[in-house]
Amino acid sequence: MDNNFFIDSDKLSDSALAKKHRLESDPSVRSDHMAYLPDMEHISSDIMDRVLSEMNSFDYNKYTGLDVRRALTHDTCSVEDFKALLSPAAEPFLEQMAQKARLETQKHFGNTVYLFTPLYIANYCENYCVYCGFNCYNDIRRMKLNMEQIEHEMKVIADSGMEEILILTGESRSKSGIEYIGEACKLARKYFRMVGIEIYPVNTDEYRYLHECGVDYVTVFQETYDSDRYEQLHLMGHKRVFPYRFEAQERALMGGMRGIAGSALLGLSDFRKDALASALHMYFLQRKYPHAEISLSCPRLRPIINNDEINPLDVHEKQLCQILCAYRIFLPFCGITVSSRESAQFRNGIVKIAATKVSAGVSTGIGDHESKYTGKEADSAEGDEQFEINDSRSFSKMYSDMSGEGLQPVLNDYLYV
Amino acid sequence: MSDDKLVIGGREFNSRFILGSGKYSLSLIEAAVNYAGAEIITLAVRRANTTDSENILDYIPKGVTLLPNTSGARNADEAVRIARLARELGCGDFVKIEIMRDTKYLLPDNAETVRATEILAKEGFVVMPYMYPDLNTARDLVNAGAASVMPLASPIGSNKGLATRDFIQILIDEIDLPIIVDAGIGRPSQACEAMEMGAAAVMSNTALATAGDLPAMAEAFRQAVQAGRKAYLSGLGRILTRGASPSDSLTGFLHD
Numbered sequence: 001m002d003n004n005f006f007i008d009s010d011k012l013s014d015s016a017l018a019k020k021h022r023l024e025s026d027p028s029v030r031s032d033h034m035a036y037l038p039d040m041e042h043i044s045s046d047i048m049d050r051v052l053s054e055m056n057s058f059d060y061n062k063y064t065g066l067d068v069r070r071a072l073t074h075d076t077c078s079v080e081d082f083k084a085l086l087s088p089a090a091e092p093f094l095e096q097m098a099q100k101a102r103l104e105t106q107k108h109f110g111n112t113v114y115l116f117t118p119l120y121i122a123n124y125c126e127n128y129c130v131y132c133g134f135n136c137y138n139d140i141r142r143m144k145l146n147m148e149q150i151e152h153e154m155k156v157i158a159d160s161g162m163e164e165i166l167i168l169t170g171e172s173r174s175k176s177g178i179e180y181i182g183e184a185c186k187l188a189r190k191y192f193r194m195v196g197i198e199i200y201p202v203n204t205d206e207y208r209y210l211h212e213c214g215v216d217y218v219t220v221f222q223e224t225y226d227s228d229r230y231e232q233l234h235l236m237g238h239k240r241v242f243p244y245r246f247e248a249q250e251r252a253l254m255g256g257m258r259g260i261a262g263s264a265l266l267g268l269s270d271f272r273k274d275a276l277a278s279a280l281h282m283y284f285l286q287r288k289y290p291h292a293e294i295s296l297s298c299p300r301l302r303p304i305i306n307n308d309e310i311n312p313l314d315v316h317e318k319q320l321c322q323i324l325c326a327y328r329i330f331l332p333f334c335g336i337t338v339s340s341r342e343s344a345q346f347r348n349g350i351v352k353i354a355a356t357k358v359s360a361g362v363s364t365g366i367g368d369h370e371s372k373y374t375g376k377e378a379d380s381a382e383g384d385e386q387f388e389i390n391d392s393r394s395f396s397k398m399y400s401d402m403s404g405e406g407l408q409p410v411l412n413d414y415l416y417v
Numbered sequence: 418m419s420d421d422k423l424v425i426g427g428r429e430f431n432s433r434f435i436l437g438s439g440k441y442s443l444s445l446i447e448a449a450v451n452y453a454g455a456e457i458i459t460l461a462v463r464r465a466n467t468t469d470s471e472n473i474l475d476y477i478p479k480g481v482t483l484l485p486n487t488s489g490a491r492n493a494d495e496a497v498r499i500a501r502l503a504r505e506l507g508c509g510d511f512v513k514i515e516i517m518r519d520t521k522y523l524l525p526d527n528a529e530t531v532r533a534t535e536i537l538a539k540e541g542f543v544v545m546p547y548m549y550p551d552l553n554t555a556r557d558l559v560n561a562g563a564a565s566v567m568p569l570a571s572p573i574g575s576n577k578g579l580a581t582r583d584f585i586q587i588l589i590d591e592i593d594l595p596i597i598v599d600a601g602i603g604r605p606s607q608a609c610e611a612m613e614m615g616a617a618a619v620m621s622n623t624a625l626a627t628a629g630d631l632p633a634m635a636e637a638f639r640q641a642v643q644a645g646r647k648a649y650l651s652g653l654g655r656i657l658t659r660g661a662s663p664s665d666s667l668t669g670f671l672h673d
Contacts, residue, residue: 070653074653075586076586076590080652094668095666095667095668098668290552290591317672318668318671321671346671348670349668349669349671352667
């Protein structure tokens with residue numbers, strides 16, 4: 001059973017509704033998702049071809065328990081071993097995978113766990129991505145914070161003790177331009193030691209500008225690496241261009257960023273293939289840019305406003321755990337972030353095995369940190385959320401819970417210079 | 418596995434054993450090549466006999482690829498000059514860069530090697546640099562246009578085996594070019610181990626030159642290299658560790 005993503009709002013005009021339906025039902029009216037738009041930089045890179053060819057030839061049903069056992073005893077995990085660990089044949093070996101993953105995590109990260117929080121500064125969006133709460137046809141309260149409001153949000157978050165922030169926007173160049181984001185990042189440098197961004201993909205020179213504004217880390221989710229499926233889910237907007245998005249992290253590194261993160265959104269397509277491609281994407285980038293710090297996330301589909309039925313289909317917690325163990329064994333040095341999309345119980349368990357970073361004090365809405373953190377009623381408008389979170393623990397609760405699990409919470413491990 | 422070829426500079430080779438030609442009588446070269454099954458043989462241009470009586474080129478069987486080396490070069494400029502001479506002499510486009518500014522241990526100078534590689538690759542040579550196994554240097558060699566990377570196992574001529582094992586493994590894991598283990602391999606078992614680790618080929622000279630029966634040792638090396646390659650391609654089996662007892666379940670928290 002696939003998700004039903006198509007929800008009509010009664011506030012849409014007849015012509016808007018007609019266009020939406022055409023996009024949904026008639027592929028011929030949609031633009032070529034593999035063609036760069038005029039303003040999009042086209043870099044020379046073979047990474048996308050390498051990732052896609054590995055993914056397309058990945059026949060996960062051919063692996064056996066023997067392949068998995070062998071992979072678990074190797075000192076270094078080859079791409080072939082990694083494929084075996086992602087296969088259905090590895091499911092009965094989940095506990096052994098977790099034991100090995102924990103050893104690798106401890107070797108490379110000790111008992112540390114990093115804490116951070118996202119800050120959404122705007123939720124305007126020009127894309128129609130059918131599963132996303134921010135999509136341009138979804139009837140939500142839209143908002144864009146001004147600098148004063150952003151600073152206020154940052155103060156509230158910084159007061160809680162947080163030192164790392166991830167700044168997010170919806171994907172709208174016209175509403176949330178690069179300079180707007182850059183100014184927000186400069187503000188963030190005043191209140192936080194580490195600033196990351198998760199915004200629409202931009203060109204190398206724009207990443208360089210954002211780096212100069214204080215950003216060190218760029219996260220871009222490819223959503224799915226299956227370009228045909230991608231085409232069916234991203235019906236309109238800049239995000240529709242698959243290769244430009246794929247190359248975002250590489251452009252970020254070319255622009256001087258220290259680190260990059262990425263992943264598929266699990267549940268949109270064949271999750272084993274998407275997990276393989278997500279890890280290989282980071283793996284090939286790290287080989288090409290050996291100085292880069294790489295990180296993987298593992299978001300699963302979540303319900304959104306106006307569509308509470310959306311779910312990650314066949315990616316249950318066991319499968320998610322298998323993927324994360326495989327990631328850790330294949331890329332022992334790679335950061336792994338588990339977001340508040342997952343339950344407190346899952347996050348408490350997975351940080352002991354593979355994850356190195358969790359968010360806390362999370363809101364995916366706009367301008368609502370004060371009301372969420374203090375319970376104080378909002379005296380100004382708030383913008384709606386991108387998706388429903390699961391784990392709503394505050395920074396201090398997360399800090400004490402992680403300490404209670406025998407882990408050492410780390411707020412920052414790098415100085416921007 | 419029958420189509421398993423070693424590809425260097427666009428040329429395909431069936432054999433993964435590269436033979437050195439020094440330290441033994443020229444009359445034995447043909448036997449060594451045949452018993453070792455070698456398709457590539459090195460030639461020290463600077464050290465080759467220049468008199469008319471004994472020309473090494475007369476002893477090398479047809480169909481074998483000559484790999485002139487720059488042995489005796491003390492810096493990049495000398496290596497470049499030797500490589501160009503080799504090409505002029507009709508030795509082809511392959512060149513193995515060896516740059517040593519130390520006459521006791523003969524350890525390669527990595528920085529000069531990168532420099533020579535860059536110059537010669539631009540001139541169209543198929544450059545195979547001999548180097549001390551250092552990851553950053555290996556990456557520099559890739560960027561400089563090398564066709565393979567040839568890390569040493571232990572000091573050249575020492576027959577001491579895989580003293581740099583862990584560092585060679587890093588190169589095999591991280592570098593996309595063929596990694597050819599060169600220098601220091603003293604026994605067939607060591608050549609076999611290098612191949613099991615995933616090395617693309619092994620090069621040896623002293624181990625054969627100093628053996629009691631050179632052709633027999635050449636054959637032993639051929640078999641060892643083939644066995645190691647086959648083991649690598651087969652995927653080594655699992656190792657049972659003793660005393661590993663499962664601790665508390667790590668995955669008990671999963672549900673849904």
